[in-house]
Amino acid sequence: MVLLFTFAFQTVFFAQTATKPNSPARKAAEGITADQLKDYLYFIADDAMQGRDTPSPGLDATANFIAFHLKKWGYKPGGDNGTFLQKMWINQHNTDISASGAEISGQKLVYGDDFFALPNSGTASSSLVFGGNGWMHKGKGIDPFAGIDVKGKIVVIYGNNGLPAGLTPADLQPDKQYKEWAGPNGYAAMKGAAGLIYLTGSQANWERVRQQREGGTITVEKLQDTTTVPILPTIYVSQKTANYLFDGETGNPLTTADLKPFELKGKKAAFTTAVRTERLPTQNVVAIWEGSDPKLKNEMVALGAHYDHVGTNPKVPGADKIFNGADDDGSGTTGILGIAEALAKSKARPKRSVLFVWHCGEERGLWGSLYFNKFPTVDIKQVIAQLNIDMIGRSKKIGDIEPGNKELSGENEIFVIGANMMSSTLGKIVADTNTNYLKMTYDLRFDNLNDPNRFFFRSDHFNYAANGIPISFWFDGIHVDYHRVSDSPDKIDYAKMEKVARTIFLTMWELGDLKERPKIDKQLPPELVQR
Numbered sequence: 001m002v003l004l005f006t007f008a009f010q011t012v013f014f015a016q017t018a019t020k021p022n023s024p025a026r027k028a029a030e031g032i033t034a035d036q037l038k039d040y041l042y043f044i045a046d047d048a049m050q051g052r053d054t055p056s057p058g059l060d061a062t063a064n065f066i067a068f069h070l071k072k073w074g075y076k077p078g079g080d081n082g083t084f085l086q087k088m089w090i091n092q093h094n095t096d097i098s099a100s101g102a103e104i105s106g107q108k109l110v111y112g113d114d115f116f117a118l119p120n121s122g123t124a125s126s127s128l129v130f131g132g133n134g135w136m137h138k139g140k141g142i143d144p145f146a147g148i149d150v151k152g153k154i155v156v157i158y159g160n161n162g163l164p165a166g167l168t169p170a171d172l173q174p175d176k177q178y179k180e181w182a183g184p185n186g187y188a189a190m191k192g193a194a195g196l197i198y199l200t201g202s203q204a205n206w207e208r209v210r211q212q213r214e215g216g217t218i219t220v221e222k223l224q225d226t227t228t229v230p231i232l233p234t235i236y237v238s239q240k241t242a243n244y245l246f247d248g249e250t251g252n253p254l255t256t257a258d259l260k261p262f263e264l265k266g267k268k269a270a271f272t273t274a275v276r277t278e279r280l281p282t283q284n285v286v287a288i289w290e291g292s293d294p295k296l297k298n299e300m301v302a303l304g305a306h307y308d309h310v311g312t313n314p315k316v317p318g319a320d321k322i323f324n325g326a327d328d329d330g331s332g333t334t335g336i337l338g339i340a341e342a343l344a345k346s347k348a349r350p351k352r353s354v355l356f357v358w359h360c361g362e363e364r365g366l367w368g369s370l371y372f373n374k375f376p377t378v379d380i381k382q383v384i385a386q387l388n389i390d391m392i393g394r395s396k397k398i399g400d401i402e403p404g405n406k407e408l409s410g411e412n413e414i415f416v417i418g419a420n421m422m423s424s425t426l427g428k429i430v431a432d433t434n435t436n437y438l439k440m441t442y443d444l445r446f447d448n449l450n451d452p453n454r455f456f457f458r459s460d461h462f463n464y465a466a467n468g469i470p471i472s473f474w475f476d477g478i479h480v481d482y483h484r485v486s487d488s489p490d491k492i493d494y495a496k497m498e499k500v501a502r503t504i505f506l507t508m509w510e511l512g513d514l515k516e517r518p519k520i521d522k523q524l525p526p527e528l529v530q531r
Helices: 002-013 024-029 034-044 057-073 184-190 203-215 239-245 326-345 367-374 424-435 461-466 494-513
Strands: 085-095 101-104 115-117 122-130 154-158 195-199 217-220 234-237 262-273 275-289 300-306 353-359 383-389 413-417 441-443 471-475
Touching: 024 326, 024 494, 034 057, 034 326, 034 494, 057 275, 057 326, 057 353, 085 367, 101 239, 115 203, 115 262, 122 195, 154 184, 184 195, 195 262, 234 239, 234 262, 239 262, 275 326, 275 367, 300 326, 300 367, 300 461, 300 494, 326 353, 326 383, 326 494, 353 367, 353 494, 367 461, 383 461, 383 494, 424 441, 424 494, 461 471, 471 494
Parallel strands: 122 154, 154 195, 195 234, 300 353, 300 383, 383 471, 413 441
Antiparallel strands: 085 217, 085 275, 101 262, 115 234, 122 262, 275 353, 413 471
């Protein structure tokens, strides 16, 4: 009797209503069309947007385009001061080359040929210590400065080698930074070092450093590290400079593997680094569609996509220098714009409200979603789930043998990640909506802890999940045009976009009409709470 009652309750609780034929939600979903999505995407991914970098005039123009339509459709502004925009301030830091210089044992180095500088202000002049990779972890017994004193000295370390053997991102819990673990700058500063010299090693690494340093460093106000550990004066040296640095020493880390820490007896270094900073605005786009139920409308189902891409690069081969980002993530941006239009034109409303957020800065490090979760313009605890769309516009055709499309989903297929990681209810709604509607193939191959691509960490849903909100992520996979100038709107499968967007629309509606918000019955494992 109890078992029968429980089964009956669950059947009612999980009953699919939005997907029923002739339901208001299903009729509304038909308003999302391939032609509509194509019109929007050709604007968003046009050359005039200049690749929608964060920050940039092209990104601002895209934000205004989205906001214009939201206002026309009658959405409630969810940004700052009664607008659709949540303002963020970006600080662009560039090295002041005219005020920066370096020398080793009296030999002056040439900026751009022999060294680059981290764009911050400082001066270091001292003897030198080689400190391996520079990473410290107490629990793992990793101490790069074991047996040497770096106080007052300039520490020379490997650069661009990632984490040392034995460390993974899961070992780097944010609340334990500078207590249990520290990166090269943090640990050297904690030990009283005067400055850092990074060895770039190969010519390829040197060119990567050149690109990074010429692009400067960007930080988001209010998201900056507030720790008291200072950023040390830091330079990056070429392979030629590194060989001069270690000439006559007992070992050269560029040619000898696994050198232990040691003091360089024959050389000293002195350098000054200076910075120029420009303050620039950017924004998330936020809108709310109010639910129909007097009580449940206080809760929200969130839909999100990042509307930025990677901008332009004058050094890329060929005449085209603009990374239009039609699939990444023009397709997601357009997908939720189409969902927003269909919802606004529907004769019915879901019971809960719907929160739309177009995030900026995803390509820079999930900035917009992190900012929104830390400084929300709504009561974010009332968000019952977040549905993230990042790349839904490309498909692998039958007979496609292009190696770059190996992990691209098919024409009736999409990868789904994270739906079951925190809430069994959300997982069931996501799966059942698809089963009861268009029956796309939901491929779960990347929905696991051991995914070497780490896709769970690479889009905006991550910051919602880390904030305790159940998520689901739709993604078409990596293709040959990913992060290339060739990711253009003429290569999009608009019929597939229509199917995915319609399915997510009905998933949102099912969540909006649930009697109770999805329960969080699973904790994110430690591997998934730190990027």
